[in-house]
Amino acid sequence: MSDGLPEGFFAQIGYLLQNYGTNYLKGAGITIVIAVICTAIGCVIGLGCGIVQTIPVEKRDGMGKKVLLGAARAVLRVYVEVFRGTPMILQAVLIFYGAAFLFGWNLDMWTAALVIVSVNTGAYMAESVRGGILSIPVGQTEGAKAIGLTHVQTMTSIILPQALRNIMPQIGNNLIINIKDTSVLFIIGVAELFSIHKGVVGATYAYFPSAVIEMAIYLVMTLVCSAILRWVEKRMDGESxxxxxxxxxxxxxxxxxxxxxxxxxxxxx
Structure with missing residues (x-):
């Protein structure tokens, strides 16, 4: 046990908060910033992927469009399956260290962190967006075509607004997941909340009290974000x-x- 660490669970909690409370808060701030930014970027990536995957191919379309769209969908399918089927901690290692080893790109840890979490989120959101688009009744698309709207106009004015409302719970779910999964970024040196916990444990050997503090902070962040997202969903539903x-x-x-x-x-x- 570290010198100066008092006996008793609650006494140790108080000691850690008094001496390392600022560190915990800084780690929590970094965690929430990374999670929010990367969820937003991941939504944009997923939106693009979902739209490409749902572009209709008709018999009268040229061979060039069919080949290009087929190749794009194949690449996106590989991307989605790879990033959904492997742990984020390994993705962090491969992107951060692999970029330097294979291409000589020495990414700083913050750039790497944003890329890692955003690309991972985009893979999950791609399937959510695709499902959200397909959930809209086909009659709405046919009606839009009947009044002369192009595919782009149909998507931007009719389909996507409804699809985005349908996938709002999944967007919120990804944000909650990202708040927790940023803990893997300690592997590349990012000073997020879990990394702070490891540092405190290394200095005090108070593993369990520090873990309890960390869990409580994660829980507060996820509960607050959940409440905000439920409010946003209610606002999107409009007046009852x-x-x-x-x-x-x-x-x-x-x-x-x-x-x-x-x-x-x-x-x-």
Whole structure:
């Protein structure tokens, strides 16, 4: 046991908070910043991958489009399967050390950390976006084509807004996962929360009390982020009340709007 570390569990908790509390908070700050930034970048990567994977191929399309799209989908499939099928800690080792060994790219640990977590998140989000797009009834796409919208207009104006709402829980889930999985970045020297815990344990040998403090901090971060994400989802759902419009005095008359309660009877149009 380290000199100066008191006896008793709660006494040791107090000692660690008093002497290393600032370090824990700095580690938590780095963890949450990396998680939020990389989740946002991963969503953009996943959005691009999901859109490419759902681009329709029709018989009248040229051979060039079919070959190019097929090759792109094959590359994306390999990317998704590799990064979803291997541990992030090994991905961190391969990207950070492999970039220097194979290509001579000496990435600093912060750049490597952002790349590692973002690319990993993008692989998971690619499948979420693809599923979100496919969850929209095909009749909406057919209706958009019927009124003359292009595929790009259909996606940006009709499909993606609904798909993004559908996958909001998965985006939140990935954020929570990233908050916890940044702990693997200690392998490349990033001073995130788990790395701080290792440093405190090395200095005090108070492994269990430090682990309890670390777990509590992770729990607070995930609970706060979950609450914020639920609020965002609720805001995206819009108001739960409705407005019933009754038009009187002809089509040019201003509408009569009643909020919050149903009206019975026929509407005068």
């Amino acid at each position: 009340s409705y407005a019933l419009v009754k038009q009187t005095g002809g089509l040019n008359a201003p509408p009569y709007v009643e909020h919050g309660k149903p009206r019975t009877g026929n509407l005068d149009l």
